[in-house]
Amino acid sequence: MKTLASPAHRATAEERQVQSAAVDHVMVEERAAAFAKRSIKTSAKISGLKLAISMMDLTTLEGKDTPGKIAFVCRKAMQPLEPRYEVPPCAAVCVYPNLVRVAKKFLGDSGVKVASVATAFPTGLMPLRLKLQEVKSAAHDGADEIDMVIDRGMFLAGQHDRVADEIAATKKACGAAHLKVILETGELQTYDNVRRASDLAMRAGADFIKTSTGKISPAATMPVTLVMLEAIRDYFYETGVRIGMKPAGGIRSAKQALAYLVMVKETLGDDWLTPDLFRFGASTLVNDVLRQIVKTVEGNYQGEDYFSLP
Amino acid sequence: MSAKKIARRKPVLARSEKSLNGTRPTVPASERRLDFGERWSFAPALEAKDYIQLQSRYQLFIGGKFVAPRSHVYFDSINPATEEKLAEIASADARDVDRAVKSARRAYEKIWRPMPGRERGKYLYRIARLIQEKARELAVLETMDGGKTIKESRDVDLPLVSAHFFYYAGWADKLQYAFPGRTAEPLGVAGQIIPWNFPLLMAAWKLAPALASGNTCILKPAETTSITALHLAELFQQAELPEGVVNIITGAGATGKALVEHRDVDKIAFTGSTQVGKLLIKAVAGTRKKLTLELGGKAANIIFEDAPIDQAVEGIIAGIYFNQGHVCCAGSRLLVQEGVFPAVIRKLRDRIATLRVGDPLDKNTDIGAINSRGQLDKIHELVDSGLQQGAQLVQSPARLPKKGYWYPPSFFTGVTASHRIAQEEIFGPVLSVMTFRTPEEAIERANNTPYGLSAGVWTDKGSKIFKIVGELRAGIVWANTYNKFDPTSPFGGYKESGFGREGGRHGLLPYVALS
Known part of the structure; x- marks a missing residue:
């Protein structure tokens, strides 16, 4: 990584240009599909599913969110299933900035973190000054994690350095809160763009890189996540910093979640199999995973109404 | 925005990199390793094999029937993953080879050559469909007999085996269009010797184009992987393929040698080592036999x-x-x-x-x-x-x-x-x-x-x-890819990797005489 001689140094566009590895879409899709072929059975299945629960950012990002709805989500995150199944709590609850205080109050010292989307989620199309205010406010209200969005328009217009600067400024505004950078890969569209955006986000200060807002289709896919995991791998070897990964949106079944875990295990290894470095952003995934856990323990499937809605 | 304008903005990124050092822990260069350990290990996920019916003894397949070898000699086929004996396989000698060639010759003259291409095609389509139906069973057998993973026998070998039969079934009634301006006639009786690395797939590569173009075949599988070819023979019976159109003789090098040296064989197709390929060239020199070789490589x-x-x-x-x-x-x-x-x-x-x-x-x-x-x-x-x-x-x-x-x-x-x-x-x-x-x-x-x-x-x-x-x-x-195969794509080598092509329209050429 380039270190600049003094703060007085004026970086040129060329100097700030991130050199990113090329991505071949045929082979990356083929490789991603191979992870889903792993057959996860019995003990591996149940431990994998519990791990997935512990990595879940239980999310509600609706215009109609209220304190009442947040209570449902928080309670579900703290205790997803009755204690005899020994299911761990979720990693975090992900909400809009206005509901951070409410979520914080419900979650208390349960260990479940509060993540707040910010920076004019989901588009990011607001002046930086206002976006930073929003971040500061969410952090001040008690958000442990900030899920920012990059300005995709800026990125696609080729102003990569400005995107990087916005991320860096947001990181600073976060203070102690962890920063997840949402690339909105469904709008970046090419794997080369995903790779470049991942690289610049990590360099600019992301603690996590995240695929999607959930408001755009396609959201998280296996190949896109793989490209990002590979970027994380290269960044780790280059700098020694372990960046986290959060696929979000579109992951609805337990089977999909296990395939993602296989991908993490075989791309980044054991160190990343922890909620500190891998999260699922999802709103409906949790109950399918719980259903599979109960099936594995009890031997038969329970109806959907036996699982409380978040 | 102009480059000049960008350069004038404050380099926020440069400042932030310094301040980041405190918030994101760094692993020293000497300790940067990925740990592919046992934090979340996979439980065994075994493919079911209880329904697989292995015979204790596999006979030769000649004239549409399973027959004992004249020599009464059998050799063991073992599972390389367990070293356990799977079955005994008949060892064909020169007399058995002669029986097989006679049967193939009879079928060629009386049935297969006179048969219209579209009728031959029907048999090939039927075989392709039967292979699809039995794909999982054949994949398990292939894995037990040869040691290859079920993942590959299930997802690569078997789909390609049926695809080859489907593809060449399509050519059977279109041979007159395969080589514009020329007439393609079958060669006659083809002796086909295949290796142990892709037993069923190599059988398909050899049999499908030969049969589509009107030849009859004698197939010799590799000594260590004969079992699946004989299960394929059962499918030929189910497809009611006329007797003698395909014959399968098992055995070691001597069996192959007897086949190559038989006077009434018109064509030899071989996939295997360069060393054996060179012997085959010597063996067929001065005869009317046509030869194609697919040999080693060091790509x-x-x-x-x-x-x-x-x-x-x-x-x-x-x-x-x-x-x-x-x-x-x-x-x-x-x-x-x-x-x-x-x-x-x-x-x-x-x-x-x-x-x-x-x-x-x-x-x-x-x-x-x-x-x-x-x-x-x-x-x-x-x-x-x-x-x-x-x-x-x-x-x-x-x-x-x-x-x-x-x-x-x-x-x-x-x-x-x-x-x-x-x-x-x-x-x-x-x-x-x-x-x-x-x-x-x-x-x-x-x-x-x-x-x-x-x-x-x-x-x-x-x-x-x-x-x-x-x-x-x-x-x-x-x-930007590797080891991709498709029945429509010709496959074959240069120099000591052999000559002749398998797959695609090119794959018909070694089995026809053009006039």
């Missing part, structure tokens, strides 16, 4: 600096560890441009640590058993030569089962063109890595081999692909 897989490196590493894996490296077109010589050599080696080292070696019937196994004790010995011998000649060996930390024949995924660095491991076909999961500096050097090194079967090119630059591919002397060149 160069070339990685340029501008390649998509992570995907290229997948191509290396597909190139050399597919089917335990028992692949004639394996990318066994890796040529890496010097600038990316350290990155490629680091990624390859990480990647082979995730390959799972073990029970081939486990659905998560990536590397199955080595096909035979003899092949395992050959791999050990060549690896020892590499070590003696000063190359550095990197092996995956995989734990190998106690019983059975196994070899961990491995690669050598520090290899030069003068090493034996750079010249000879290892036919196992062992890769030889070399470096090059310029595209010219890559081409020169890639072509610097007596073989010429296949090659791979990895670059993000399209124009470079076309330039390099045009200069490689290899029958198959894959660009």
Whole structure:
């Protein structure tokens, strides 16, 4: 990584240009599909599913969110299933900035973190000054994690350095809160763009890189996540910093979640199999995973109404 | 925005990099390793085999019936993953070969040649469908008999086997259009000798074009992998393929020799070692027999600096560890441009640590058993030569089962063109890595081999692909992929890798006389 001689140094566009590895879409899709072929059975299945629960950012990002709805989500995150199944709590609850205080109050010292989307989620199309205010406010209200969005328009217009600067400024505004950078890969569209955006986000200060807002289709896919995991791998070897990964949106079944875990295990290894470095952003995934856990323990499937809605 | 304007803005990023050091813990360079350990390990996921009905003895398939060999001699077929005996296989001698040839000749003259192409096509379609129906059972058998993983026999071998029959079934009634302006006539009786690395697939590659173009066949499977061919014979019976159109004779080298030397065989097709291929050329010299050979290879897989490196590493894996490296077109010589050599080696080292070696019937196994004790010995011998000649060996930390024949995924660095491991076909999961500096050097090194079967090119630059591919002397060149097969695509080699093509319209040519 380039270190600049003094703060007085004026970086040129060329100097700030991130050199990113090329991505071949045929082979990356083929490789991603191979992870889903792993057959996860019995003990591996149940431990994998519990791990997935512990990595879940239980999310509600609706215009109609209220304190009442947040209570449902928080309670579900703290205790997803009755204690005899020994299911761990979720990693975090992900909400809009206005509901951070409410979520914080419900979650208390349960260990479940509060993540707040910010920076004019989901588009990011607001002046930086206002976006930073929003971040500061969410952090001040008690958000442990900030899920920012990059300005995709800026990125696609080729102003990569400005995107990087916005991320860096947001990181600073976060203070102690962890920063997840949402690339909105469904709008970046090419794997080369995903790779470049991942690289610049990590360099600019992301603690996590995240695929999607959930408001755009396609959201998280296996190949896109793989490209990002590979970027994380290269960044780790280059700098020694372990960046986290959060696929979000579109992951609805337990089977999909296990395939993602296989991908993490075989791309980044054991160190990343922890909620500190891998999260699922999802709103409906949790109950399918719980259903599979109960099936594995009890031997038969329970109806959907036996699982409380978040 | 102009560059000048950008330059005038405050470099926020530069400031933030410094302040980041406190918030994101850094692992020192010497400790930057990925740990592919046991934090979340996979439970066994075994493919069911309880419904598989193995016979204790497999007979010869001649004239549409299973018949005992005249010699009354049988040999054992063992499962290379367990070293357990699976069955006894009949050993055909010259008298059995003669019976098979007579049966094939009769079927050719009386039934198969006079039959309209569209009727022949119906049989081939029927066979293709039966193979699809029995695909899982045949895949399990293939895995038990040969040691290849169920993942590959299920997802690669069997789908391609039926695809080949489907494809050539389509040609059966269109032969008059295959070679415009010329008339294609079948050759007669074809003797076909196949290897042990893809037993059913090689049978399909040989049988389907021969039958479509009106020939009758005598197939000799490899000694260690005869069982699935005989289960295929059962499907021929179910398809009511006329008696004698396909005959299957099992045995070792002597059986093959008797077939090649039989006077009434019109065509020999062989896939196997270059050494045996040379003997076959001598054997058919001066006879009317036509010959096609698909022999060994020592393919160069070339990685340029501008390649998509992570995907290229997948191509290396597909190139050399597919089917335990028992692949004639394996990318066994890796040529890496010097600038990316350290990155490629680091990624390859990480990647082979995730390959799972073990029970081939486990659905998560990536590397199955080595096909035979003899092949395992050959791999050990060549690896020892590499070590003696000063190359550095990197092996995956995989734990190998106690019983059975196994070899961990491995690669050598520090290899030069003068090493034996750079010249000879290892036919196992062992890769030889070399470096090059310029595209010219890559081409020169890639072509610097007596073989010429296949090659791979990895670059993000399209124009470079076309330039390099045009200069490689290899029958198959894959660009930004490796070991991809399709019945519509011709396959075959240059130089000591043989001659003749299998697959596609080209694959009909070795089985017809044009006038």
